[in-house]
Amino acid sequence: MFDSNFQIPTELLSFRNTLPEDVNIIVGENGSGKSYMLSQLAENHLKSNNKDVVVIANSIHDKFKPHHSIRFHPLKNSVGRKYTKDVLKKSLINMSKDSSKRINFATNVLKYVGFDSKIGFRLHFKNTSLNDIDDIFDLNDELFLKYKLQDIDIEKEEREDIYSELLKYLNYSIKNKKVYNQRTYNEFYDIIWFNMNDYESSYKFSLINLFKWEYILVRNKIIEPIDVFLSKNDQIIPLLSASSGELALITSFLYITSIINEKTVILIDEPENSLHPKWQREYVKLLVDIVYLYQPHIVIATHSPLIVSGAELNVKGAKIYKAQNFELELQEKRTLNIEEIYYDLFDTIMPENRILSNIIVNQLNKLEKKEISLENFLKYLDPIYDNVRDKRQIKMLDGISKLAEKIVLQRKN
Structure with a gap:
């Protein structure tokens, strides 16, 4: 094995x-x-x-x-930095099945790294103008499904579930529009924030369900990949703008x-x-x-x-x-x-390392007390020589070798 x-x-x-x-x-x-x-x-x-x-x-x-x-x-x-978005979405899907313990842990992680205890998401519809969306909301459910979802190769029941979740998101977004003009509808979408301290309330927007169908919706050119955001002191930060350490x-x-x-x-x-x-x-x-x-x-x-x-x-x-x-x-x-x-x-000796001095002094004391021989003392120094890189340390080791020889010579006299 x-x-x-x-x-x-x-x-x-x-x-x-x-x-x-x-x-x-x-x-x-x-x-x-x-x-x-x-x-x-x-x-x-x-x-x-x-x-x-x-x-x-x-x-x-x-x-x-x-x-x-x-x-x-x-x-x-x-797999790369951009994969973090997918990991985070999949993690939320898994946590939604057992929200209590897992969400509390997730909240602690965000707080530890210095972020607010919430995660934001924004959904963009692909190539859809403001007038298109307004027209869609005047249509009934079947026409909406036919208009946007009819070409998706899935069961009708799942298609209706997707419609239901998209409609929830659209209604929520329209209520929270801050600007109204002739720019594309995408620009009016607020970020939906999942408050990790009030997960059950946040979950009612059902965006987590859309994560499950994101691949299908993107592949069929209905939406763009869902954007992810963090918040630090209520300042919005796109996920990929966080530092490598924070993301890791x-x-x-x-x-x-x-x-x-x-x-x-x-x-x-x-x-x-x-x-x-x-x-x-x-x-x-x-x-x-x-x-x-x-x-x-x-x-x-x-x-x-x-x-x-x-x-x-x-x-x-x-x-x-x-x-x-x-x-x-x-x-x-x-x-x-x-x-x-x-x-x-790690067999590594750092410059100006006091531990190096302490170790060698201890061995010199043993040499002076005849607890070890000069040969064994010099053998003890060999791996230390191999692991030092600083010229000052090498010079010090050379001096210590000479000092050891003097100690043995004085002992004989």
Whole structure:
């Protein structure tokens, strides 16, 4: 089932029953196999249990394979920024089936990112003038259907449902027109806002039902794709005008919220892409706060020490695995600062890193106390040399090597 080179801990293949926070984080250098391990985990969970698998791939070069299972729910960055509109619409359709919990979670996501707790939509009819629409409203239902919907290859009952929903939208829009002149009717449509704090009231406009038929209506040249808007301090923001980080967080979390069920598997690859440092540090906590009622099994692959430190600090059940040479090693639970995480988990030493000094001083003390030999001390420095890039650090390491030799020489004298 797995590549023979990979040794994946059994904890990642099953749900934890002792803690509500089943969070596992895989770290490691590029090429260590983190993303491939996630793809193999997805395959395993789809084959060996009856749980939904939600995949969030933030890298354009993810390793997840296409899968036809109805339990496989991928959201991939490779599909592009414009796909976020479709994701958001599909998420609202799913949430409408179970509005109470899911909508509350969605509201929390919008507020966290800094937006108002509402989402706006606007529908444009294609190539329709003001006079055309006025004429249509003077006709009866059958003539309207014949006029606009007769060529759609669907059952009559569904055609009538579409008509009913379009009529609701048109009536609502006409009541809220702010301008009246001879420009196209499209320009008079107000944005319909779904207030996430009053979802049941917003739902009466039934625009969510139109999302289900949007593809049919666009394909038959009746409407343009439905526009999506956000609001920040009551200022209207087209969805695609939001920053990459805002879109990534909103889209992925709303997607998870709309799909998750009891004991869902959530696999996330490189969530830090485009995220503000504050959001990286709080990412795992926010995710757990949103999904904890469903007790999911979460596995995250990341390059971000901020995500790791935030998880260790805020999520009691978080386990950290280091990927190296196609193996995963569980790391001892401890609260580390960013410099320590860079060195211990990512084998990276930052310029002006005080941790580097502390580590070396500790080893020098051991050398002086004859707890280690000069040969072992110099071997200890080898991987540090390999991971430093700053000239000042290299110069410091050269000086430390000479200092170690002096310590041994003085010991002999």
